[in-house]
Amino acid sequence: MAGKTLYDKLWESHIVREEADGTCLLYIDRHLVHEVTSPQAFEGLRLAGRQAWRSRSIVANPDHNTPTDHWDEGIKDPVSRLQVETLDANIKDFGALAYFPFKHANQGIIHVIGPENGATLPGMTVVCGDSHTSTHGAFGALAHGIGTSEVEHVLATQTLVAKKSKRMLIKVEGKVGAGVTAKDIALAIIGKIGTAGGTGYAVEFGGSAIRDLSMEGRMTLCNLAIEGGARAGLVAPDEKTFAYLEGRQYAPKGQAWQDAVAYWKTLKTDADAKFDAVVELDAAKIEPQVTWGTSPEQVLPVGAKVPNPAKEQDPIRRSGIERALQYMGLKADTPLSEISVDKVFIGSCTNSRIEDLRAAAKVAKGRRKAASVKQVLVVPGSGQVKRQAEAEGLDKVFIEAGFEWREPGCSMCLAMNADRLEPGERCASTSNRNFEGRQGAGGRTHLVSPEMAAAAAIAGHFIDIRSF
Amino acid sequence: MKPFTYLDGLVCPLDRANVDTDAIIPKQFLKSIKRSGFGPFLFDEWRYKDVGQPDMDCTHRPLKTDFVLNQKRYQGAQVLLARDNFGCGSSREHAPWAIEDYGFRVIIAPSFADIFFSNCFKNGVLPIVASAEIVDQLFRECAAQPGYRLRVDLETQTVRNPAGEWFQFDITPHRKHCLLNGLDEIGLTLRHADEIKAFEKKHQAAQPWLFV
Ligand code: SF4
Numbered sequence: 001m002a003g004k005t006l007y008d009k010l011w012e013s014h015i016v017r018e019e020a021d022g023t024c025l026l027y028i029d030r031h032l033v034h035e036v037t038s039p040q041a042f043e044g045l046r047l048a049g050r051q052a053w054r055s056r057s058i059v060a061n062p063d064h065n066t067p068t069d070h071w072d073e074g075i076k077d078p079v080s081r082l083q084v085e086t087l088d089a090n091i092k093d094f095g096a097l098a099y100f101p102f103k104h105a106n107q108g109i110i111h112v113i114g115p116e117n118g119a120t121l122p123g124m125t126v127v128c129g130d131s132h133t134s135t136h137g138a139f140g141a142l143a144h145g146i147g148t149s150e151v152e153h154v155l156a157t158q159t160l161v162a163k164k165s166k167r168m169l170i171k172v173e174g175k176v177g178a179g180v181t182a183k184d185i186a187l188a189i190i191g192k193i194g195t196a197g198g199t200g201y202a203v204e205f206g207g208s209a210i211r212d213l214s215m216e217g218r219m220t221l222c223n224l225a226i227e228g229g230a231r232a233g234l235v236a237p238d239e240k241t242f243a244y245l246e247g248r249q250y251a252p253k254g255q256a257w258q259d260a261v262a263y264w265k266t267l268k269t270d271a272d273a274k275f276d277a278v279v280e281l282d283a284a285k286i287e288p289q290v291t292w293g294t295s296p297e298q299v300l301p302v303g304a305k306v307p308n309p310a311k312e313q314d315p316i317r318r319s320g321i322e323r324a325l326q327y328m329g330l331k332a333d334t335p336l337s338e339i340s341v342d343k344v345f346i347g348s349c350t351n352s353r354i355e356d357l358r359a360a361a362k363v364a365k366g367r368r369k370a371a372s373v374k375q376v377l378v379v380p381g382s383g384q385v386k387r388q389a390e391a392e393g394l395d396k397v398f399i400e401a402g403f404e405w406r407e408p409g410c411s412m413c414l415a416m417n418a419d420r421l422e423p424g425e426r427c428a429s430t431s432n433r434n435f436e437g438r439q440g441a442g443g444r445t446h447l448v449s450p451e452m453a454a455a456a457a458i459a460g461h462f463i464d465i466r467s468f
Numbered sequence: 469m470k471p472f473t474y475l476d477g478l479v480c481p482l483d484r485a486n487v488d489t490d491a492i493i494p495k496q497f498l499k500s501i502k503r504s505g506f507g508p509f510l511f512d513e514w515r516y517k518d519v520g521q522p523d524m525d526c527t528h529r530p531l532k533t534d535f536v537l538n539q540k541r542y543q544g545a546q547v548l549l550a551r552d553n554f555g556c557g558s559s560r561e562h563a564p565w566a567i568e569d570y571g572f573r574v575i576i577a578p579s580f581a582d583i584f585f586s587n588c589f590k591n592g593v594l595p596i597v598a599s600a601e602i603v604d605q606l607f608r609e610c611a612a613q614p615g616y617r618l619r620v621d622l623e624t625q626t627v628r629n630p631a632g633e634w635f636q637f638d639i640t641p642h643r644k645h646c647l648l649n650g651l652d653e654i655g656l657t658l659r660h661a662d663e664i665k666a667f668e669k670k671h672q673a674a675q676p677w678l679f680v
Pocket of ligand 1: 111
């Protein structure tokens with residue numbers, strides 16, 4: 001019998017029942033909840049007179065709507081405030097293992113606070129009404145985003161009705177060059193497979209370049225799995241994973257820790273297991289990436305030029321490029337390094353962990369943002385990240401460089417709070433989506449790594465971090 | 469959930485690939501704590517010249533007249549014809565809520581994003597995957613024939629054009645059953661509550677650290 005992939009093992013260990021057509025009832029260990037996709041789910045429970053099946057599976061906090069400055073003034077937008085207060089009330093009524101309300105010292109982006117509190121563990125099934133739940137796959141957990149009806153379903157039954165995905169291995173072998181980060185690896189992968197390349201697959205990331213990544217880097221990589229169409233991204237747990245988790249609040253302790261680690265060590269793909277698809281990349285060939293269009297697959301190395309639609313044979317792709325260039329206000333064949341930026345955003349569940357902030361601070365240290373850059377926002381992913389950064393003096397580095405040091409939250413990743421782009425403004429952003437209007441109606445987003453974002457803030461335009 | 473059995477509906481063609489959920493329903497509408505009333509804001513940025521806000525009255529907003537949804541011939545459409553990777557992006561269920569609230573019950577495309585695809589079924593919307601050739605043909609016919617309609621029959625899993633040509637689509641028996649009967653999935657699952665409890669016990673014994 002052929003061996004099993006990590007995904008097979010995670011899937012099979014959570015099947016409550018299986019129908020003849022392969023539809024499974026899958027048990028859910030961890031349910032992450034935020035204010036945007038949950039109100040209608042709790043309302044549904046109430047209407048049906050149902051309870052939460054296991055409220056201690058829930059870890060919750062508001063993040064999308066919370067402001068990142070003037071916390072003393074509360075949430076000014078009444079619609080945002082109502083959504084956050086609705087979450088407060090729902091958690092009060094239905095319970096949770098952990099809740100970090102607005103202004104709590106540990107509040108942050110849900111995908112940052114899960115791991116940092118040890119609430120995301122290898123071998124778990126993790127869901128959240130948010131597509132970037134794929135982030136938690138960095139721990140060897142089967143983690144994916146769900147819709148609000150499914151949030152309600154998990155609340156009420158602790159299970160999800162799901163069908164197994166196909167298995168894809170994305171293998172990145174070799175060593176990345178200096179200045180090339182997990183973000184660049186992820187963008188290069190999406191550039192290669194396309195935003196639909198992973199649709200229908202659970203992706204396992206493997207190869208020496210992936211093993212070399214820190215836990216923060218692996219989270220960045222898995223976070224972006226969804227941008228390649230894959231609902232779940234996975235990295236097998238190893239010593240780095242265990243070292244990251246040991247001692248964290250909800251991680252097991254004592255004998256339970258020993259038992260858990262022994263089990264977690266079995267969570268890897270067997271040598272003779274088969275994947276349905278394998279994609280290989282050479283780490284040494286990956287360069288710092290910049291997106292130029294309105295889809296994460298519209299990405300190129302920083303030394304490249306904006307593509308010319310006239311050279312594209314496929315008519316649908318050609319009109320896609322034309323539309324993207326028009327929206328982005330870019331001319332074909334412009335070198336990416338000549339594109340100037342109006343704003344810079346360093347944050348989001350992709351790149352707001354301590355390592356990201358250290359990398360950005362290293363670039364910013366002793367320098368100042370270009371006068372032409374209107375605003376540089378640095379938004380830590382959580383209260384814990386913020387305190388750590390301040391203990392290391394990173395906040396001072398940013399402030400001295402003319403950057404703004406904010407309170408944690410999703411912020412300008414999707415601009416549901418006051419942080420946003422104005423129409424036509426161009427932004428170097430460490431977030432995950434460059435869709436039209438994502439960072440504010442008419443705003444233009446270029447996705448880059450934290451290093452590249454900080455460098456763009458200082459130079460006023462995109463610049464190859466390797467020559468910076 | 470409204471049951472879906474059979475539909476003979478006007479078709480609206482949306483000739484773009486990678487239509488993402490931010491385009492389907494922009495984020496300002498995610499602030500709502502309701503699950504209805506999103507139809508007037510479907511494709512808000514493509515449809516209107518101004519920027520929509522939740523609870524706004526849309527009847528007098530300036531329209532982008534060349535956008536398909538604003539063209540007279542497509543008013544009242546119930547079938548949305550789309551290109552590859554429809555519904556990519558976020559998991560927001562507001563996207564199928566907006567599509568359903570607008571009046572679409574069927575979306576036909578060569579491929580869909582996973583989460584969007586499964587969200588549709590939970591809201592009485594039937595997403596149909598058809599080959600790129602078939603979708604091309606439907607786009608051509610739709611452009612050429614004003615008032616172009618398709619007949620979608622879930623029982624036989626078929627889509628029929630006005631010329632009587634038809635193709636068959638796939639759907640899992642479970643989804644079909646729920647959609648045909650408008651069934652609430654939670655109620656169905658809770659019929660297996662004993663099995664869930666039994667699994668939970670076994671799971672807790674094997675990995676007690678998951679149950680802090
Ligand atoms: S940071 Fe952005 S992508 Fe991440 S959860 Fe918040 S809004 Fe979603």
